[in-house]
Amino acid sequence: MSNQEVKIIGGGLAGCEAALLLADAGLKVRLYEQKPVHFSPAHKKDGLAELVCSNSLKADRLDSGSGLLKAEMKLLGSHLLPAAEKARVAAGGALAVDRDEFSGLVTAAVEAHPNITLCREEVTVIDENELTLIASGPLTEGALAEEITRLTGQESLSFFDAAAPIVAADSLNMEKIFAASRYGRGTADYLNCPFDKAGYEEFYEALVNAERAELHEGDTINVYEGCMPVEIMAKRGMDTLRYGPLRPVGLVNPATGHRPWANIQLRSENKENSLYNLVGFQTNLKFGEQKRVFSMIPGLENAEFVRYGVMHRNSFLCSPKVLGGNLALKEHPNVFFAGQITGVEGYMESAAAGLIAAHNILRRLAGKTELMLPAETMCGALMRHVTTENADFQPMGSNMGILPPLENHIRDKRQRYLALAERGVAAMEQALAEA
Known part of the structure; x- marks a missing residue:
């Protein structure tokens, strides 16, 4: 040949x-x-x-x-x-x-x-x-x-298709974030941002009312289910995220001894663990709205967003x-x-x-x-x-x-x-x- x-x-x-x-x-x-x-x-x-x-x-x-x-x-x-x-x-x-x-x-x-x-x-x-x-x-x-x-x-x-934001590790508030794996299985490779009920509901309202970036293809678009923007998923109901990317099962917040009402996980982007991806947070929100809304996540109050989510x-x-x-x-x-x-x-x-x-x-x-x-x-x-x-x-x-x-x-x-x-x-x- x-x-x-x-x-x-x-x-x-x-x-x-x-x-x-x-x-x-x-x-x-x-x-x-x-x-x-x-x-x-x-x-x-x-x-x-x-x-x-x-x-x-x-x-x-x-x-x-x-x-x-x-x-x-x-x-x-x-x-x-x-x-x-x-x-x-x-x-x-x-x-x-x-x-x-x-x-x-x-x-x-x-x-x-x-x-x-x-x-x-x-x-x-x-x-x-x-x-x-x-x-x-x-x-x-x-x-x-x-x-x-x-x-x-x-x-x-x-x-x-949508991509999730990435934040700098040294900008995270680790007093509110804990490292753990679900059910204590394996090593604690994910960082967890736990919501209580009131904090989650406040975050939810901000998310579903946040302003999205315009799409030049018009309003009649198909969004692939596997990469559903988090703001679209949230509009299906208050508890949709809690049973989806924010599900808290298998986790215990060491600060309270209880399972969080909702939980956002961060996954390392590199071997140095200097960058973290917001798992399941594909989004098409405007960049300013991403900064405002996602800073409401526990531990991300002062997060530096090195890449905002995009949709293409x-x-x-x-x-x-x-x-x-x-x-x-x-x-x-x-x-x-x-x-x-x-x-x-x-x-x-x-x-x-x-x-x-x-x-x-x-x-x-x-x-x-x-x-x-x-x-x-x-x-x-x-x-x-x-x-x-x-x-x-x-x-x-x-x-x-x-x-x-x-x-x-x-x-x-x-x-x-x-x-x-x-x-x-x-x-x-x-x-x-x-x-």
Whole structure:
């Protein structure tokens, strides 16, 4: 395959994962990344695989949807998971990373690979006769978006995604904040800001009445449920946040000896623990309103906000109509897609799609049939979601609910999920052995 060349558009997680796997297999890869020539509304750094929302890659334990996904990605040959492990920061049972270190490790791996040529330029034309993988992400815009529309014959769907604010650790009032993990499990990796009933109700009223930033796309927008702005979620009812991102279960405030009425958790953004993310506080409030309202959170009275929350448009294909099971366009089989533009939701899900697309490119070049992963695997279930006809197609992240049920039902949830995960890993191992 040394004479074969693949063009990859997009230096995010999906594009980098695919580029490294294809290059290791001996293909020549031209990886196109538009930064720093052009930045999307969410991207700020020059590095590849930039994390623009949370720095969490979700749960690491096997008995979870994201944990199973990671186990399968290791079997598929992931390069990004080892980088994430090196850049890991404390986050309880989750795999969270120092985003700058993670990006730096991935960028270095791509730049050092002899089979990868990194092209820092925008792509405005797609040659459907050229072997191409489009992993341009959910913020694809301009001429490239028009080219994708030309090839797919339909307008991309879109929704709005939101990111949470980040505060400086040395500006927090630690007399009101306590470090703890839920139910005392594991290490105390999260900082907790406990509300009493009166404080929460005052905060709630300020939040639901705060002024939001204008969106240029008009009022008729779809907000993805997984990244619901906290102010929109709050308007569903006074207790919605208390049963959502502010749930206090499994926590005891050492100052009172009781469970807080509501609780906000802060998660470290870097290894130095100098920056913290407000977990679950994706928002589209105006910056001044964020400062005013979020300073009402116990311990954040004088917080320095090093990044305010933002909201931006995300786009994705109506993949079931246009993509085959190998993630190539049905009408243009040389053009593959991967990442969030296909309708998978999440960092690791995007990287997994890059791996699967890369494996299918290799199989295409070797004259083999497409890689059809079993429905019992998380990767297989996600691929079926994005390639099976669905009248109301929406993005999907890894979760145990999309897997086929066990033949023998297990009532205990934790044991049931572990059994589903073990079945998924075994199914992946067998599928790859037979491929």
